[in-house]
Amino acid sequence: MAQPNENVEPSNDSLKKTVVDAIEEYEDFPKPGIKFLDIFSVYRSKPAHEAFSLLLERYAVSVKNSIDAVVGLDSRGFLIGPLIARTIGKPFVPIRKKGKLPGPCHTVKYSLEYGTAEMEIQTTALQKNANVLVVDDLLATGGTLEAACKLIKSCECNVFTCWVAIELVALEGRKLVSSPVESLLQL
Ligand SMILES: O=P(O)(O)OC[C@H]1O[C@H](OP(=O)(O)OP(=O)(O)O)[C@H](O)[C@@H]1O
Numbered sequence: 445m446a447q448p449n450e451n452v453e454p455s456n457d458s459l460k461k462t463v464v465d466a467i468e469e470y471e472d473f474p475k476p477g478i479k480f481l482d483i484f485s486v487y488r489s490k491p492a493h494e495a496f497s498l499l500l501e502r503y504a505v506s507v508k509n510s511i512d513a514v515v516g517l518d519s520r521g522f523l524i525g526p527l528i529a530r531t532i533g534k535p536f537v538p539i540r541k542k543g544k545l546p547g548p549c550h551t552v553k554y555s556l557e558y559g560t561a562e563m564e565i566q567t568t569a570l571q572k573n574a575n576v577l578v579v580d581d582l583l584a585t586g587g588t589l590e591a592a593c594k595l596i597k598s599c600e601c602n603v604f605t606c607w608v609a610i611e612l613v614a615l616e617g618r619k620l621v622s623s624p625v626e627s628l629l630q631l
């Protein structure tokens with residue numbers, strides 16, 4: 445006989461709690477004064493990994509008709525972007541740290557919470573005028589997401605939205621980002 449709640453889909457809120465509970469924090473990494481939130485700890489926990497994947501699939505379905513491609517940011521965005529892209533049958537395109545992508549690239553310099561860097565996208569990776577979903581694990585100061593938006597605009601594409609798993613709300617990074625920002629967890 446069926447038990448109560450058997451076959452009932454878990455709510456987004458209960459899935460988010462499972463994910464939040466698995467996120468491990470490290471003080472003073474990679475520099476003094478930085479509290480580092482480690483998305484990889486979610487992937488070490490079977491229930492958290494499953495909950496996160498389900499949330500990503502649900503989000504993917506909700507944006508399917510609004511986007512043409514998913515762009516993930518090096519490196520932790522690569523955990524997230526391919527699953528969203530695969531769920532809705534859209535192309536996945538990487539933005540990588542400078543010097544890692546073959547062929548002609550657009551390049552941008554930027555600052556993030558604990559340093560400076562350069563990122564690239566291949567000039568022909570996106571079709572002109574594509575509506576692009578940008579995904580990453582975490583929004584801190586917003587420097588990385590804004591740099592990604594600049595690269596996508598260099599490809600003559602439109603940023604539909606930037607989606608992050610974790611937003612460090614106190615850093616107000618979304619103010620720096622010139623495109624819409626959505627976050628799963630506000631910490
Ligand atoms: O909002 P910001 O201050 O710009 O910081 C956020 C970025 O910092 C981290 O990436 P990192 O450059 O450390 O690369 P990694 O994913 O390879 O560790 C994180 O994955 C985001 O991409």
Ligand SMILES: Nc1ncnc2[nH]cnc12
Pocket residue numbers: 478479480481482556557558582584585612
């Ligand atoms: N505090 C933080 N934790 C994890 N990744 C980050 N990237 C930038 N700031 C970060």
